[in-house]
Amino acid sequence: MSALQSSTTVNTPNLNGYSFLDTNAEPPEINDGHLTxxxxxxxxxxxxxxxxxxxxxxxxxxxxxxxxxxxxxxxFLIPAIQFHPSYRTLLNTLSDRQSSHQPAPYIADVGCCFGTDVRRLIYDGVPAENIVGVDLHDGYWNIGKRLFEDGERIEGVKTVWRDMASGEEGAVEREGLKGRFDFVVAMAVLHVFSKEQQRIFLANILQLLTPGGT
Incomplete structure (x- = not known):
């Protein structure tokens, strides 16, 4: 097992208010726009x-x-990354590097969940091999494979199952992730953490970036 595919014991984040209270709840309506x-x-x-x-x-x-x-x-059906102001910068960087025959940008999606944003990146031309998905565990990721029916298409995406909001010293470096990424995506993540977890999470995110990374 490579460093980028390793797993570890995780600490549960602050989940107050973010889980189902009614286990018998019926799904809300899915309109056509959700499925685009x-x-x-x-x-x-x-x-x-x-x-x-x-x-x-x-x-x-x-x-x-x-x-x-x-x-x-x-x-989760709508890629949040496409609405981020920096996404156009990411796509322009991809286009510029392709036109000048340089390697595509290396991107981490931290809190990748089902992998919707990962798939938007692939859909927009980022090579799967240049993407790393990070989350607490692989449960959501495996469900995403069934949802999108694309196990082979995303086979090149590397995955890391680790708690990025824990203060474990040297964890990012041991995973081989330190300073590797031109862009780090972390959509809809911070709100589930306590203030201290947010501080640790952001410190770990900064360690992932290359000099000048976004």
Whole structure:
């Protein structure tokens, strides 16, 4: 097992208010707009088929894992990264490097969950081999493979299952991640942490970046 595929015991983040209170809850309505990216990425035009698959993974996530608000409300279906002001910078960097025959930027998605933003990166041309997904464990990631039906397509994405909000000294360096990334993505993550966990998390994020990274 390589350093980029290692696992570790994790500390549970601050989950108050971010898990289902009603275990018998029915899924909210999934409108067609929720399914736009999933349809484009998978090539499946039948929205009823997609809707059925989404509800299946929604129920599985609810039964097996903590259900954050982004899961409860189907926010995970829409790549949040595409709305970030720096995403255009990332895509311009990718285009500039491709046109000058330089290596594509190296990107980490911390708190990757189902991997929706990872797939948006791949959809927009970032090589899977240049992406690392990081999360507490692989439970959500494995559900994402079933949701997007793309196990082979994302095979090149490296994964790290580690608590980035823990203060374990030297953890980033031991994983071989220190100073490796041109861009680090961490969408909808900070709000589930305590203030101290946020401080540790951001300190670890800074260690991931190359000089001048974003």
């Amino acid at each position: 990216f999933l349809s484009r990425y998978t090539g499946i035009d039948d929205l009823d088929v997609l809707r059925k698959g989404v509800i299946e993974v929604w129920r599985e996530a609810r039964e097996k894992h903590h259900v954050y608000k982004c899961i409860e409300t189907f926010m």
